[in-house]
Amino acid sequence: MSSANSKLYFYPLWLRIWHAINAIGIILLIITGISMQWGVEDSFIEFKTAINIHNTSGIVLTVNYLFFFIGNIITRNIRFYLIKPKGFFKRLFKQAQYYAYGMFQGMQSPFPLSEKRKFNPLQKLAYVIVMYVFVPFVIISGFALLFPEMIIEQVYNLSGVLLTAVAHSIAGFFISIFLVIHLYVASVGKSPAENFKSIITGWHNVH
């Protein structure tokens, strides 16, 4: 099916639903998270409202994450996330080279997408780190902050709540940075809107 200019059904419905909920939730979490950093009086969203939105989105996204996690295993979508260690850095470097200057010099994409390869090596690494390290971490630390009595009171001479809050914010920050890059890289296609259409319709153009 991966002939030139053909279409692949890349994103099944369940994945698109998960992605849409995730996108809205993460944007809400980032906006309310940034707002809360300013405190009660200076936050640009009313503090109590920001907390409610943040907590609700966090809980919805946790359930959504479980849906993604289980869905990935059941549908075997997980295979696209598995990294083969042999030649891993070489492949990463090649892809980075392509993004950095290759694509401006007419170089062909070193890892064209196909039925067997949904993500290029850089994309795969970023998704694995975000979805299997950062997101679980913000979920766990977020729940810990919802139930602060669960948190260890002191870690050496540091407050456990403090450490959890800082770690949660740092992880949230990197997810925000990921989102910015993710949105930008999604615009690198035949046309800037192409990938955005794909994640809505499910169909991906293979050139």
Add this chain to the structure above:
Amino acid sequence: MKKLQFLLFSLLFVLFCKVNAQTPYDDPKNHACLKCHSSQIISFQNEVTGTEMKRLMNPYYIIDTTALRMGVHKSFDCTDCHSYDYTKYPHDGNLKLQPMSNCLDCHGGDPTYAQYQFEKIDEEFKKSVHYKISGENFSCTRCHNQHTYHPTARNSSSVQEIVSYSNSLCLSCHNDMKKYELVAGHENPQIIKIHEWLPNQELHFKNVRCIECHTQVTDSLMVSHNILSKDQALRKCNECHNTNSRLKASLYKYENLQARADNSFVESLFTNESYIIGAQQFPLLKKLSYLIFFLTLGAISIHIVFRFLKKK
């Protein structure tokens, strides 16, 4: 002979210490006042009928003898402050109208108590909402029980203990309809309801003193006594949830300065006093986050320019 002298001396020393450790309240059951004022039921001989009578003691007049013996005034007997005429029973009703000594009558201007800054406390208290509303009727004893007072904030090494003790002083009236109305003349507002805006209310109540937000903190006074009115209370998270926090000014100051002195530079970046909301409150992390964010945007912008140029 020398051994005997030493034994005698030791015995005298032990006896001397024991005598010194005693308070007038060591045996409440045989104390003229406490035999009634430490018990819920009093019995007395009715001279008119010639019978023994029993009555319930007014609960506000019952003294906790254990706390009394631990308090700073333990060495004083009741009649050192209360009129000697109280030794007669039934007590003369007019005795209640006699003015009582206040803290400054004994502690004011005395260099022995200079470290407690009684005059400064009085000065601050006179600016407080308590004084503005009730004037001289609001004496120190409204909050500090003169019978059982113990300087917990100075002596305790546990922040938790200091917090719960300090808050119990406020709540003894603000969470008690009768006592609050006696002073304010109206019903007490519901503490939980009026603090509804406060996130993690339970956690704050457990770990933060009321006075942290409800006083004008002065660095020179260990416990600020200028209690502010409700509308002037602090409602800014950042004032406390910040590395350069207001909490440093009083309660946590001593502990944290000590902790910082023992810490390395890296640890001091994350010292305990920063009851934090998020990473943005750390200047270093804040700068780093801006740097990473703008570098990302910069790299994307350059990429866009190259894509645009290539298209041309």
